[in-house]
Amino acid sequence: METLRASSVPSFYIPKALQKAHLITKPNFMKFQSSQLIPSWSFSSTKENTSTRSFKVFTISSPTSSSSTIISTENTYPRPPEADFEAEIKDEKFDWFSEWYPIMPLCDLDKRVPHGKKVLGLDIVVWWDKNESSWKVFDDACPHRLAPLSDGRIDKSGRLQCAYHGWCFNGSGDCKLIPQAAPGGPQVHTSKKACARVYPSIVQHDMVWFWPNTNPEYKDIITKKKPPFIPQLDDPSFSKVWINRDIPYGYVNKLSLSFNLKFK
Numbered sequence: 001m002e003t004l005r006a007s008s009v010p011s012f013y014i015p016k017a018l019q020k021a022h023l024i025t026k027p028n029f030m031k032f033q034s035s036q037l038i039p040s041w042s043f044s045s046t047k048e049n050t051s052t053r054s055f056k057v058f059t060i061s062s063p064t065s066s067s068s069t070i071i072s073t074e075n076t077y078p079r080p081p082e083a084d085f086e087a088e089i090k091d092e093k094f095d096w097f098s099e100w101y102p103i104m105p106l107c108d109l110d111k112r113v114p115h116g117k118k119v120l121g122l123d124i125v126v127w128w129d130k131n132e133s134s135w136k137v138f139d140d141a142c143p144h145r146l147a148p149l150s151d152g153r154i155d156k157s158g159r160l161q162c163a164y165h166g167w168c169f170n171g172s173g174d175c176k177l178i179p180q181a182a183p184g185g186p187q188v189h190t191s192k193k194a195c196a197r198v199y200p201s202i203v204q205h206d207m208v209w210f211w212p213n214t215n216p217e218y219k220d221i222i223t224k225k226k227p228p229f230i231p232q233l234d235d236p237s238f239s240k241v242w243i244n245r246d247i248p249y250g251y252v253n254k255l256s257l258s259f260n261l262k263f264k
């Protein structure tokens, strides 16, 4: 995934509109057929009065006529859809950090311990918050001295506790305990600087997914955009086997391998 991040972010370009191109139906004028004569065809470029986009004007000349018959489709046929798709291609870019990503299947997650992962080059920790009965995904760096939270533990109160100095965090990333702080001293644990960074996360298809951006504006991103839904994965008439393995290479290489789903 490091490879993917280095080579593809931030402006990896996927012309989705090209993929749609095969769906374009041939304009009606292209279906024109002469039953007896083979006309000569010509196209010329022009521009709409109200737009800077160019489109084609079709004319046809009959070879049997002393003076060529010119049939212009101008003002008859709408602008071919290709022009719109070309414009769409120019504007479309894929943002790798504005998508949901699966992290781990639930069957591989132990609720008693935090799990460290690297996805899209991000070090994250997945842990079970028993107080909210949900899986949480945090940045795998303690806000105190950046120790990996995945090296920590789940304390008796169900909080994620850093292994280095013992700071404890609830499911919202709030620091709830700094063991070294004086009981009657300033409430330093309430400082925003003491908060862990939380990624939006959700369980779907028996997998934990996360949104790779801790910016608070994405906190409720699930209400606007959901992970890809594959109904067969939740269909009991289908069987599935999860295999979870960390391999440090990019998305393109991954696509060259097989993604095996056995259906019966």
Ligand code: FES
Pocket: 142, 143, 144, 145, 146, 147, 162, 163, 164, 165, 166, 167
């Ligand atoms: S580095 Fe985590 S508590 Fe100090």
